[in-house]
Amino acid sequence: MRCLTFAILCASCSWGQQVNVFPVQGNVSMIVGPGGNTTVQAGKEGIVVVDTQTAAAAPQVIATLRTISAAPILWVINTSVDADHMGGNEALIRLGGSTEASERARVVAHENVLDRLVKLGQARVADAASINDTYFRSPKDFLFNGEPVMVYHMPAAHTDGDSIVLFRRSDVLSVGDLFTPDRYPVIDLANGGSVQGLLDGLNKILEMAVAGKYQEGGTFVIPGHGRLCDEADVVEFRDMVTIIRDRVQDMIKKGMTLDQVKAGKPSRDYDTQYKGSQDVFVEAIYKSLSARKP
Amino acid sequence: MSKAILLVLSTLAIAPVFAQVDFSGEWAPLYHEDAPERLPGPELGDYTELPINDAARLRADSWDADRISVVEQYQCRPHGSDYSMRGLGNMRVWRDIDQATQRLVSFRTHMLAWDSERTIYMDGRAHPPEYANHTWQGFSTAVWEGNMLTITTTHLKENYMRRNGVPRSDQATVTEHWMRHGDYLTVVTVIDDPVFLTEPLVRSDNWYLDPGQHIGIFGCEHAPELPKAEGAVPNHLPGTNPFLREVSEWYGLPYEATRGGAETLYPEYRQKLNTYKAPPKCDRYCTCTTLFDCNLR
Numbered sequence: 001m002r003c004l005t006f007a008i009l010c011a012s013c014s015w016g017q018q019v020n021v022f023p024v025q026g027n028v029s030m031i032v033g034p035g036g037n038t039t040v041q042a043g044k045e046g047i048v049v050v051d052t053q054t055a056a057a058a059p060q061v062i063a064t065l066r067t068i069s070a071a072p073i074l075w076v077i078n079t080s081v082d083a084d085h086m087g088g089n090e091a092l093i094r095l096g097g098s099t100e101a102s103e104r105a106r107v108v109a110h111e112n113v114l115d116r117l118v119k120l121g122q123a124r125v126a127d128a129a130s131i132n133d134t135y136f137r138s139p140k141d142f143l144f145n146g147e148p149v150m151v152y153h154m155p156a157a158h159t160d161g162d163s164i165v166l167f168r169r170s171d172v173l174s175v176g177d178l179f180t181p182d183r184y185p186v187i188d189l190a191n192g193g194s195v196q197g198l199l200d201g202l203n204k205i206l207e208m209a210v211a212g213k214y215q216e217g218g219t220f221v222i223p224g225h226g227r228l229c230d231e232a233d234v235v236e237f238r239d240m241v242t243i244i245r246d247r248v249q250d251m252i253k254k255g256m257t258l259d260q261v262k263a264g265k266p267s268r269d270y271d272t273q274y275k276g277s278q279d280v281f282v283e284a285i286y287k288s289l290s291a292r293k294p
Numbered sequence: 295m296s297k298a299i300l301l302v303l304s305t306l307a308i309a310p311v312f313a314q315v316d317f318s319g320e321w322a323p324l325y326h327e328d329a330p331e332r333l334p335g336p337e338l339g340d341y342t343e344l345p346i347n348d349a350a351r352l353r354a355d356s357w358d359a360d361r362i363s364v365v366e367q368y369q370c371r372p373h374g375s376d377y378s379m380r381g382l383g384n385m386r387v388w389r390d391i392d393q394a395t396q397r398l399v400s401f402r403t404h405m406l407a408w409d410s411e412r413t414i415y416m417d418g419r420a421h422p423p424e425y426a427n428h429t430w431q432g433f434s435t436a437v438w439e440g441n442m443l444t445i446t447t448t449h450l451k452e453n454y455m456r457r458n459g460v461p462r463s464d465q466a467t468v469t470e471h472w473m474r475h476g477d478y479l480t481v482v483t484v485i486d487d488p489v490f491l492t493e494p495l496v497r498s499d500n501w502y503l504d505p506g507q508h509i510g511i512f513g514c515e516h517a518p519e520l521p522k523a524e525g526a527v528p529n530h531l532p533g534t535n536p537f538l539r540e541v542s543e544w545y546g547l548p549y550e551a552t553r554g555g556a557e558t559l560y561p562e563y564r565q566k567l568n569t570y571k572a573p574p575k576c577d578r579y580c581t582c583t584t585l586f587d588c589n590l591r
Contacts (some may be wrong), residue, residue: 228427242527269352
């Protein structure tokens with residue numbers, strides 16, 4: 001069991017919640033904090049970070065990061081527009097080789113992330129300013145620390161700017177909020193998300209992941225929030241979203257209104273397992289399906 | 295130092311520090327308990343003896359057996375370590391001894407089914423943090439309670455409590471009590487599952503020592519077996535599963551009793567079954583007590 005090698009390193013936890021680091025596989029580790037999970041790939045060339053958590057958590061994330069490596073951060077990848085995935089960008093960029101605009105860490109996100117941030121204006125200006133490397137053709141890839149790092153766009157899933165990152169040699173996927181094993185996914189319709197896009201993204205993750213013997217281990221999957229997972233855990237989550245989607249679709253076909261669908265509690269056999277608002281989740285599915293053209 | 299003291303010290307040195315029973319050996323399962331469920335497999339809709347909540351009941355009602363064929367990731371999915379003790383398959387147990395101290399570090403098990411291997415730590419180590427990955431076998435530690443080994447397992451992957459879709463969550467804690475009586479081993483398993491149970495599920499299984507046993511290779515390779523729509527997950531919409539009443543009709547049981555729940559586990563529930571009449575003759579799995587006599591009729 002991989003847990004045998006676990007290490008718990010708590011940075012100064014002055015804000016009440018611990019930030020811990022967990023070695024995953026190969027060159028990849030996971031930093032677990034209240035703002036979610038940060039993926040770290042470290043080596044001789046420097047550090048790649050996927051998602052930077054919140055601005056408030058940045059000092060603890062940095063302190064924890066430095067228990068892994070003292071090397072400069074040269075790449076930051078943001079998996080979505082969410083503030084809890086990029087709020088620490090500004091702080092972490094300062095750990096790069098230089099703060100000069102032309103030399104500082106590359107901050108990668110899908111171009112839709114930047115578009116959304118620009119539309120949000122002053123409230124997210126710092127996050128918008130931190131991004132200096134948008135992409136629109138998927139996958140974007142680069143070789144770092146001897147490892148291919150591949151960034152795939154997952155259209156219209158949690159949002160319309162979602163990315164998942166494959167560390168091809170370490171065999172680790174960092175998938176952001178497409179997958180949150182202990183809570184219902186947020187389908188952010190206002191930022192371009194959709195239930196079918198979410199399912200397409202989850203099925204893409206299953207296509208990319210290769211399980212070890214008897215469906216265990218192999219490719220590890222770091223979720224946006226929650227514990228370290230592998231393909232079998234993504235299957236459970238994908239099944240949950242699919243089954244609830246099927247139920248809501250059936251209720252829509254029967255002509256039920258949103259209130260009637262909510263009253264029918266189509267997620268009731270999952271509500272004891274997944275945190276978050278079932279009503280918000282069901283409403284997002286309903287609106288997402290209702291918005292689709294026949 | 296006198297010879298007498300040396301003798302006492304040497305005796306102490308080879309005596310167990312704690313109560314010790316060695317479970318090492320090849321063990322074959324006995325199926326006299328719950329044989330129809332464990333050998334041919336449970337009937338669809340049979341939730342008897344399970345203190346499940348409404349969520350578990352609907353999850354099981356929605357389960358479509360096609361899922362284990364259509365969804366490739368289910369084809370080679372092993373039992374959880376809790377279900378392994380009930381399922382088909384023989385077991386090997388051995389000990390890991392620390393060479394420097396000669397202390398028992400762990401018991402290890404190998405099950406025929408899916409070649410599942412498990413380590414039961416005896417060295418007092420802590421369980422992993424909550425953000426660690428989960429496995430089919432989970433993370434097990436154990437302590438002696440007299441001559442009984444009590445094992446605590448966490449970090450299990452989500453799996454089934456019964457192989458007809460009744461789920462057991464990844465938040466469950468499983469406690470086992472291993473008791474050896476000569477060549478027999480009794481394992482009592484207690485599942486605490488805050489997601490799907492209203493009270494702990496307690497089950498027992500028995501094994502006998504079979505030194506000549508040879509456990510072969512299991513082997514499994516997933517492959518597409520049926521054409522399917524991309525991402526399809528077979529499931530029954532609520533209220534549409536046509537198979538749920540079969541078990542009550544076949545065995546002459548009140549439908550409500552087959553739906554499980556804590557109330558149905560206790561003797562007082564019999565008062566609600568006053569109208570129950572056993573079928574005139576057994577018609578299904580009538581002689582099912584061993585691997586070789588579980589024919590349907």
